[in-house]
Amino acid sequence: MTTTAEEAGPLIGAVESLRAQVAAARLPLDLVVTAGARSNRGALLHQLDDYVLPRLRSLDAPLLAVIGGSTGAGKSTLVNSIVGNEVSRSGVLRPTTTSPVLVHHPDDEAWFSDRRILPGLSRVTGAPGKHPEPGTVRLVASSALPAGMALLDAPDIDSVVHANRAIAEQLLMAADLWLFVTTAARYADAVPWDLLRDASARGTAVAIVLDRVEPDVVDEVRPHLVEMLRDQGLGTSPVFTVPESSLTPEGLLPESATSRLRAWLEALAGDARARSIVVAQTLRGAMASLDGRVDELVDATRVQAAAADALRDAVETAYASALAAVEEGVSDGTLLRGEVLARWQELVGTGEFFKQVETTVSRVRDRMTAAVTGRPRPEEGLDEALHTGVAALVRAHGESASSTVARAWRRLPGGAQLLDDRPELASPDDPLGDRADRLVRDWQGQLLQLIRSESGSRRTNARVAAYGVNGVGLFLMLVTFAHTGGLTGAEVGIAGGTSVLAQRVLEAIFGDQAVRSMAAKARRLLVEDVTALYAAERGRFEAALEDVGVADGQAEGLARAMGAVREANP
Incomplete structure (x- = not known):
């Protein structure tokens, strides 16, 4: 995997060309495979725009850890407690996080204010408003977070609001590190495990936070969760346990409940080599996942072209027969x-x-x-x-x-x-x-x-x-x-x-x-x-x-572009 900006130059050009081909691909006919192919194309564009290209262009940018999880898992409370201040609204009403919140050290502001990542989301600052702001990411600068790492609080992955689920999945694709938050009651749910399997397939670095765990069940739940992670190829993912605790008057978890997680994040942020290992793992996995995604899109465009050809042939055959009948007549x-x-x-x-x-x-x-x-x-x-x-x-x-x-x-x-x-x-x-x-x-x-x-x-x-x-x-x-x-x-x-x-x-x-x-x-x-x-x-x-x-030639253009990416990324 390319490790320096200079070495990344040819690869960036190849990926940019691939991105142009993916954006140009059209799947207008409603065929059996079209819905899945359109979804794949959209996800592929997000992966290229939100992670692969930004990371290739800025290999030394701060590590982005996306906090994701199910409804009611306590993600916003966890983020607030790590930072030591309310930066993301929490509460009993669901969903609480409707627009993503990105917390960064003040020295890292330039990395995130210029749309280096998530170019499709507008930037807003200041305290959270009373109403959701679709299509935005709220930037919060906090000295409590070490430089070199940013935390992004994402909407619920199983939100009742479709737009929230969609943006949550998009944000997970933009992560260098996915910090998955679950609870003792929800850790085996199907929806998060579908995303965890996807993260494993893409090679995304994952850490698990088992939140709100009663002390008397932790020895039962934690080993089972670790076993499930191992079965999905995530056996090396660290697991942090946050016990069920009473919140402070400020609505935060006690420092003791998050101390181990916070120490791990601070150590990762302060170790450039450790950060580069996490980034390299996720980037390498993202690049490897392009093959299958692009191949699927190539196949879908070929099916579209074949369907269009069949429709066109039906027209030509019918009118050729009509003309022949007139000639005979x-x-x-x-x-x-x-x-x-x-x-x-x-x-x-x-x-x-x-x-x-x-x-x-x-x-x-x-x-x-x-x-x-x-x-x-x-x-x-x-x-x-x-x-x-x-x-x-x-x-x-x-x-x-x-x-x-x-x-x-x-x-x-x-x-x-x-x-x-x-x-x-x-x-x-x-x-x-x-x-x-x-x-x-x-x-x-x-x-x-x-x-x-x-x-x-x-x-x-x-x-x-x-x-x-x-x-x-x-x-x-x-x-x-x-x-x-x-x-x-x-x-x-x-x-x-x-x-x-x-x-x-x-x-x-x-x-x-x-x-x-x-x-x-x-x-x-x-x-x-x-x-x-x-x-x-x-x-x-x-x-x-x-x-x-x-359009004609879509499949060939995509295949050539993907071939160029493979050559530039040996």
């Missing part, structure tokens, strides 16, 4: 059934037109050109049917994708949380139908532009004019949707005839190679437009994931 002939077939029959009839293609082509041209005389325009019904069919196809698969993602997220870890926070995600964006309708209109406009761009020669222009640009656009849509794999029975014949006829008309205008190229481009344009529409829909889910803040 615009090429397998299914758009040429139903209303489209009915409107086509109105336009060209249902006779044996694909046996007499040339005759039918002439009939179609006649019907198209009749529009200029003000006669009925059956191609408008066909255009509307095609438009409605394509828009319905796009909308239906977009809505299906949204529902599929919502169902998948309900089953996946963390997904229900996102849906509950953003209920609008469970259904497609409200204007999806309008956007699909506009998409098809825009696409039809692109087809007309494509036709105009292909009508380069005067002769081709004349042929297009014979049918009208809109009419040629209808034929291009029909050819685009021409494959008949989705149709059966009579529909195949009719749809097949539709595509043959439409293709013959277009070939007569542009030539067969140009028609194939135009149909492929028309289909590609439509798919590109649908891709953009679905990307916007998919983006709603992706934005929800982005907002919760599951």
